[in-house]
Amino acid sequence: MENKEKVSAEEILSLANTLRWDLGMNLHDTVTESIYEGASKIAKKTVRVKDEKSSVNWDLKIDKVVTSKWLGFPIMFFLLALVFWITVAAANIPSGWIASLLIDTLHPILKNGAAAIGFPWWLSGVLIDGAYLSVAWVVSVMLPPMAIFFPMFTLLEDFGYLPRVAFNMDSLFRKAGAHGKQALTMSMGFGCNAAGVVATRVIDSPRERLIAIITNNFSLCNGRWPTQILIASIFIGGLVSSRWAGIVSAGAVVGVAVLGIFFSLVVSWALSRSVLKGEASAFSLELPPYRPPRILQTLYTSLIDRTIFVLWRAVVFALPAGILIWLVANIHIGELSLAEWFINWSDPFAMLFGLNGVILLAYIIAIPANEIVIPTVLMLTVISSGIAGVGAGDGVMFELDSIADTERVLRAGGWTLLTGINLMLFSLLHNPCSTTIYTIYKETKSVKWTMISTFLPIVMGFAICFFTTQVWRLLVK
Amino acid sequence: MSPGSLLLIGVVVVVFLAWIFWPEKGLLSLLTKMRMNTLKVQLEDALKFLFDCEYKNVSCGLHTVAGNLHISSNKAAAILDRLQEMGLIEPRNETYQLTDAGKSYALRIIRVHRIWEKYLADETSMDHKEWHNAADLKEHQLSTEAAEKIAGQIGNPVFDPHGDPIPTAGGDLPLHLGVNLSALKEGDAGRISHIEDEPGYIYEQLMALGLYPGMQVYIMDVSAGKITFAAQGEEIVLTPLFASAITVEKLQEAVHVNNKYELLSSLEIGEKAEVIGISPNCRGQQRRRLLDLGIVPGTIVTAEIKSASGDPVGYRIMGATIGIRKKQAGFIFINKKIVQV
Numbered sequence: 001m002e003n004k005e006k007v008s009a010e011e012i013l014s015l016a017n018t019l020r021w022d023l024g025m026n027l028h029d030t031v032t033e034s035i036y037e038g039a040s041k042i043a044k045k046t047v048r049v050k051d052e053k054s055s056v057n058w059d060l061k062i063d064k065v066v067t068s069k070w071l072g073f074p075i076m077f078f079l080l081a082l083v084f085w086i087t088v089a090a091a092n093i094p095s096g097w098i099a100s101l102l103i104d105t106l107h108p109i110l111k112n113g114a115a116a117i118g119f120p121w122w123l124s125g126v127l128i129d130g131a132y133l134s135v136a137w138v139v140s141v142m143l144p145p146m147a148i149f150f151p152m153f154t155l156l157e158d159f160g161y162l163p164r165v166a167f168n169m170d171s172l173f174r175k176a177g178a179h180g181k182q183a184l185t186m187s188m189g190f191g192c193n194a195a196g197v198v199a200t201r202v203i204d205s206p207r208e209r210l211i212a213i214i215t216n217n218f219s220l221c222n223g224r225w226p227t228q229i230l231i232a233s234i235f236i237g238g239l240v241s242s243r244w245a246g247i248v249s250a251g252a253v254v255g256v257a258v259l260g261i262f263f264s265l266v267v268s269w270a271l272s273r274s275v276l277k278g279e280a281s282a283f284s285l286e287l288p289p290y291r292p293p294r295i296l297q298t299l300y301t302s303l304i305d306r307t308i309f310v311l312w313r314a315v316v317f318a319l320p321a322g323i324l325i326w327l328v329a330n331i332h333i334g335e336l337s338l339a340e341w342f343i344n345w346s347d348p349f350a351m352l353f354g355l356n357g358v359i360l361l362a363y364i365i366a367i368p369a370n371e372i373v374i375p376t377v378l379m380l381t382v383i384s385s386g387i388a389g390v391g392a393g394d395g396v397m398f399e400l401d402s403i404a405d406t407e408r409v410l411r412a413g414g415w416t417l418l419t420g421i422n423l424m425l426f427s428l429l430h431n432p433c434s435t436t437i438y439t440i441y442k443e444t445k446s447v448k449w450t451m452i453s454t455f456l457p458i459v460m461g462f463a464i465c466f467f468t469t470q471v472w473r474l475l476v477k
Numbered sequence: 478m479s480p481g482s483l484l485l486i487g488v489v490v491v492v493f494l495a496w497i498f499w500p501e502k503g504l505l506s507l508l509t510k511m512r513m514n515t516l517k518v519q520l521e522d523a524l525k526f527l528f529d530c531e532y533k534n535v536s537c538g539l540h541t542v543a544g545n546l547h548i549s550s551n552k553a554a555a556i557l558d559r560l561q562e563m564g565l566i567e568p569r570n571e572t573y574q575l576t577d578a579g580k581s582y583a584l585r586i587i588r589v590h591r592i593w594e595k596y597l598a599d600e601t602s603m604d605h606k607e608w609h610n611a612a613d614l615k616e617h618q619l620s621t622e623a624a625e626k627i628a629g630q631i632g633n634p635v636f637d638p639h640g641d642p643i644p645t646a647g648g649d650l651p652l653h654l655g656v657n658l659s660a661l662k663e664g665d666a667g668r669i670s671h672i673e674d675e676p677g678y679i680y681e682q683l684m685a686l687g688l689y690p691g692m693q694v695y696i697m698d699v700s701a702g703k704i705t706f707a708a709q710g711e712e713i714v715l716t717p718l719f720a721s722a723i724t725v726e727k728l729q730e731a732v733h734v735n736n737k738y739e740l741l742s743s744l745e746i747g748e749k750a751e752v753i754g755i756s757p758n759c760r761g762q763q764r765r766r767l768l769d770l771g772i773v774p775g776t777i778v779t780a781e782i783k784s785a786s787g788d789p790v791g792y793r794i795m796g797a798t799i800g801i802r803k804k805q806a807g808f809i810f811i812n813k814k815i816v817q818v
């Protein structure tokens with residue numbers, strides 16, 4: 001009995017297989033299509049649409065303007081520039097407050113307190129000069145711009161404008177093998193790359209999403225803007241008379257940012273035609289109806305979802321970095337500290353790329369946060385070139401109030417115009433910060449793509465600095 | 478070292494790295510390809526070819542085998558000898574016949590090949606020109622278990638993207654049905670069931686003409702040197718050589734499909750149309766996406782706005798505005814007349 005059933009089951013299966021051949025190759029589609037067809041026929045009969053004309057027309061009127069051939073791009077550039085300008089202009093003030101509170105006021109109090117309780121020098125060094133100071137630095141530089149940028153961006157999204165930006169920009173990104181929504185994640189990257197990587201979730205095509213993740217690092221994030229601005233004002237602004245210095249250095253910074261967009265498109269193009277060629281890809285872009293933004297809700301979610309979340313991760317990563325920075329400057333082997341050993345050893349190599357050992361070390365130990373690169377560079381320069389009377393001691397990061405003083409320290413460290421230019425290029429093209437690397441891993445769940453996103457920009461950075469340096473030395477001698 | 482010589486070294490390093498890692502033409506990928514072309518691969522290819530000959534009732538001798546595998550006659554003879562030793566084929570008259578063991582071996586390779594082609598077509602965005610070559614490599618590497626797993630993931634397909642039936646895991650394959658397009662007469666109608674993907678240059682031209690399995694054709698004229706037929710309202714002329722690469726199932730009722738399908742990409746802003754269907758050339762995720770959005774027969778679409786750069790265009794579909802690129806809109810067949818009241 002049992003045996004008989006088994007045989008007949010096999011027979012049924014084999015019969016079913018033969019019949020599937022007879023059904024032809026479009027069976028799957030036919031079934032899907034007829035399900036939809038049936039559903040839409042039923043819906044057409046039973047669902048009555050309440051005169052939706054009026055709202056549609058309103059949307060259409062706005063759309064005709066924001067996607068028009070002549071006004072579309074100017075409106076977009078104006079709105080995005082406005083968002084960036086408000087961010088930069090408004091963030092300076094609270095940044096100054098937080099810095100003076102956490103760094104200028106609280107740090108000495110903590111130091112004195114620790115001394116009063118009788119902490120050994122190394123313990124207060126590691127904890128206060130290392131861990132505390134680096135966290136304080138990251139918070140003061142990072143928090144205000146993020147708290148301003150993300151809510152504004154989210155409001156634009158909530159209103160419904162951002163999908164129109166993606167719609168307008170799609171043709172450019174299509175040519176680079178990417179998705180129009182990459183314009184949005186790229187803009188988000190100008191605020192914070194980690195947030196930009198999370199934002200790629202809006203791209204619903206696997207290949208284009210990976211492209212957006214890998215190239216997000218080419219957007220100059222807000223931890224790198226201050227570096228660019230400082231170095232540009234010292235070395236590029238210094239080339240022209242003080243009347244033009246502001247405009248020229250601002251132009252140089254914008255130039256680096258535009259170069260970043262250019263690299264992002266070129267790399268997208270190359271990726272979509274090489275390693276990512278086979279990944280599945282599908283395009284569609286919903287243009288949701290406009291609606292008044294829900295301001296309070298937006299403020300709340302962007303503060304919790306983006307600002308606090310990213311900040312928390314940055315703090316988690318910055319804390320050990322602070323400890324590490326303090327340790328390399330204070331652990332001595334023989335006469336020299338670990339930092340000096342590394343700087344002396346790597347200097348000849350770094351010179352090939354027009355950089356120096358200090359910069360290499362700063363970029364290695366400041367991987368957790370781009371914000372602390374400049375303070376670390378200054379601290380290391382003071383240590384390695386033995387300048388007296390500047391800074392706050394070995395392993396204690398600092399920044400100088402005047403640009404002229406900063407310039408003096410850097411020039412004493414052997415910096416030239418070429419070093420400045422290379423630093424600006426290297427600041428654009430180097431590995432993402434550890435928060436971003438971790439986020440990329442969380443989003444892609446793939447070691448391979450995380451590695452590519454990490455090492456591709458740094459290899460490009462070294463190559464571009466190398467060629468810039470050699471051509472420069474050949475021509476400018 | 479002087480900047481000039483450093484620069485030179487830099488350029489040499491970049492060129493060297495490009496030479497090694499360049500996709501498809503670089504040393505690394507050439508080496509991989511070379512390593513793949515082992516004896517096992519040639520044996521399996523020869524077996525597959527002989528099976529195909531039997532399936533289509535063509536007699537294939539030593540020279541056709543050599544020609545098909547792009548190897549010398551001596552080498553082909555050696556391979557055929559080896560296959561005989563392995564008990565997979567036996568000679569018969571001028572040609573060879575597969576033993577039962579040979580048949581089941583060949584069917585297994587064909588199954589893996591066609592499953593992989595189907596997988597590439599549905600789950601990746603690899604170009605249709607590359608499926609066949611990629612599957613030719615993969616069929617020798619993929620284990621039976623791995624192939625079954627993939628088949629399960631993509632819904633146990635029974636046809637590959639060229640219209641060929643996929644043998645079952647048990648080794649069943651339907652009889653070779655259908656006739657050559659070149660064998661049809663004037664007034665006949667049929668549905669394309671298969672487009673032969675070898676040789677590649679013929680396949681590519683047929684693809685470039687927009688032909689695909691599942692398309693209905695209607696023979697308009699047959700003369701000595703050419704065959705003229707209508708496919709989706711378009712008149713296509715082929716030489717018998719090209720036509721022989723196309724297999725069709727004859728249709729009893731000659732449904733005369735002569736009105737040319739219009740494409741969604743041709744819809745001007747403000748115009749409305751009814752969806753007729755999605756071209757079978759749009760596959761996998763993209764096809765499912767369009768279906769999800771409501772691009773099914775009977776749906777009314779309106780072209781609403783153009784992006785600032787002209788492409789994509791926003792269409793009103795089932796109460797939502799969806800941006801669709803020109804390329805994808807070119808896969809969607811529409812009828813403008815029905816709604817032009």
